[in-house]
Amino acid sequence: MGEQLLQQAQLHSGPMKILAMSGPLPQPRYQRCSECDYLFSIPDLKKTQTAHCPRCNAKVEKGRVCSLPRLIIIAISILLLMPFAYTEPLISIRLLGTRIDASLWEGIWQMSSQGSPLTASMVAFCTIGAPLTLAGSILYLHFGSRWGMNLKPVLLMLDRLKDWVMLDIYLVGMAVASIKVKEYADIDVGVALVAYLMMTVLVIITQINLNIEQLWEEFYPQPRPKGPPSSLKLCLSCKFTGHADAEGRCPRCHVPMSARYKHSLQKTWAALLAAIMFLIPANLLPISIVYANGQRLEDTIFSGVVSLATSGNIPIAAIVFIASVLVPFTKVIVMLTLLLSIHFKAIQGLKTRIRLLRLVTWIGRWSMLDLFVISLMMSLVNRDQLLSFTMGPAAFFFGTAVILTILAVEWLDSRLIWDAHATGNAEYTD
Incomplete structure (x- = not known):
């Protein structure tokens, strides 16, 4: 499991410049693939980037496209x-x-x-x-x-x-x-x-x-879930990766979460x-x-x-x-x-x-x-x-x-x- 969580989503984009980073690294954002349920970390995307699952290559997220x-x-x-x-x-x-x-x-x-x-x-x-x-x-x-x-x-x-x-x-x-x-x-x-x-x-x-996904983040932003990444589940309706609330529902769309x-x-x-x-x-x-x-x-x-x-x-x-x-x-x-x-x-x-x-x-x-x-x-x-x-x-x-x-x-x-x-x-x- 440890080796799996070190993988990041594959990013597809145009030419990129590598910049030096200073300060602490941001908290990783984990995502489960909606097509194969693979768990991986995904960085913040730029406007021209798309994130793909490292196992099945499904497109899991794309950068900001149009306001x-x-x-x-x-x-x-x-x-x-x-x-x-x-x-x-x-x-x-x-x-x-x-x-x-x-x-x-x-x-x-x-x-x-x-x-x-x-x-x-x-x-x-x-x-x-x-x-x-x-x-x-x-x-x-x-x-x-x-x-x-x-x-x-x-x-x-x-x-x-x-x-x-x-x-x-x-x-x-x-x-x-x-x-x-x-x-x-x-x-x-x-x-x-x-x-x-x-x-x-x-x-x-x-x-x-x-x-x-951009619209969900704009209207219903959610804090990044805490706890062990292996316990994170995927909401089958809105594709949110996190923990169910006290009633077993997705905290973002309020649809019951199931495996x-x-x-x-x-x-x-x-x-x-x-x-x-x-x-x-x-x-x-x-x-x-x-x-x-x-x-x-x-x-x-x-x-x-x-x-x-x-x-x-x-x-x-x-x-x-x-x-x-x-x-x-x-x-x-x-x-x-x-x-x-x-x-x-x-x-x-x-x-x-x-x-x-x-x-x-x-x-x-x-x-x-x-x-x-x-x-x-x-x-x-x-x-x-x-x-x-x-x-x-x-x-x-x-x-x-x-x-x-x-x-x-x-x-x-x-x-x-x-x-x-x-x-x-x-x-x-x-």
């Missing part, structure tokens, strides 16, 4: 762009002599009005609800701190919201939908596309510069098995139905990819195949491998498995691409009997499977992967 006043300006800009970007036309087509405009909100409304409000709500949450919550939460932090309101629930939510903001994926879906519609009509750029692009860039900038996520394996298995069950009809049933000149043309996910490839749009077909076929099945295989390795207490390939978990965490959200394409297509091609587009029954199953796989990844406590190593390593204790 709250700047984030507030960005959040206000996002809110001002939203009405225009959501309700005005993003792309337009000329079909049968009629100009048809497609907006994000119109596509969601068409999905809901055609009998799939649950599928429409999935698209609405990822493209409207989550970005709106992100911008609104930043404003809440500013005004709530002035009015003495409780900011803890908002800070806890912001840390989990980033995976659900999918404006960038919707932008790719817009390109895919445009290529599909190009077979039937001429396409023009809508007047709101610039506003949508600006909003997407601002949201990405906000996510990059949003330092949750591991409760029922992590059970919830992950349940979500993963349910996702597998939904993926079967999602890939066998038609996901889109086109009526052209009195003919009914049905496409499954895979046949849609083949149709794009045979029409000469191989790059777009590759994107759709990766997002809608390869990614969901890869996530299922990886998650099954991780869960079985935990159950059988495998100690080989720990770093490889943690990298796989990070990979499926990052790529999982891209599977929503197909639903976004369907939403836009329903807004564009839903006119009279000559040409119309409707959503197939597979859309609901596919969207549900994507959300379940995202939840399965989120519910898996990655520290369980390292527990087999910890029990066989005398240097590591909890």
Whole structure:
């Protein structure tokens, strides 16, 4: 244990100057890694530095990136762009002599009005609800701190919201939908596309510069815990390393502290098995139905990819195949491998498995691409009997499977992967 505590977090930064130090060294600040539960000391970070776990290389903290006043300006800009970007036309087509405009909100409304409000709500949450919550939460932090309101629930939510903001994926879906519609009509750029692009860039900038740990320290600073470092625990909610209070709660966020996520394996298995069950009809049933000149043309996910490839749009077909076929099945295989390795207490390939978990965490959200394409297509091609587009029954199953796989990844406590190593390593204790 002594050797472990001498290690410091790995610092990543630009060129640094080494300065001589005088006076007593500051009290070390200890931190447990949220991905492998490793305990190490972490120095005070400069603005350009990030701290990484010395065992699994997870990013545990980053330097001050952007002050709250700047984030507030960005959040206000996002809110001002939203009405225009959501309700005005993003792309337009000329079909049968009629100009048809497609907006994000119109596509969601068409999905809901055609009998799939649950599928429409999935698209609405990822493209409207989550970005709106992100911008609104930043404003809440500013005004709530002035009015003495409780900011803890908002800070806890912001840390989990980033995976659900999918404006960038919707932008790719817009390109895919445009290529599909190009077979039937001429396409023009809508007047709101610039506003949508600006909003997407601002949201990405906000996510990059949003330092949750910095906000916790600003609003709820905590003294450095005393006592033996080996007794320090990690709060699973706000990532604070310290001692529980008299009621067993985290002193910073007041969430009960526990060694591991409760029922992590059970919830992950349940979500993963349910996702597998939904993926079967999602890939066998038609996901889109086109009526052209009195003919009914049905496409499954895979046949849609083949149709794009045979029409000469191989790059777009590759994107759709990766997002809608390869990614969901890869996530299922990886998650099954991780869960079985935990159950059988495998100690080989720990770093490889943690990298796989990070990979499926990052790529999982891209599977929503197909639903976004369907939403836009329903807004564009839903006119009279000559040409119309409707959503197939597979859309609901596919969207549900994507959300379940995202939840399965989120519910898996990655520290369980390292527990087999910890029990066989005398240097590591909890």
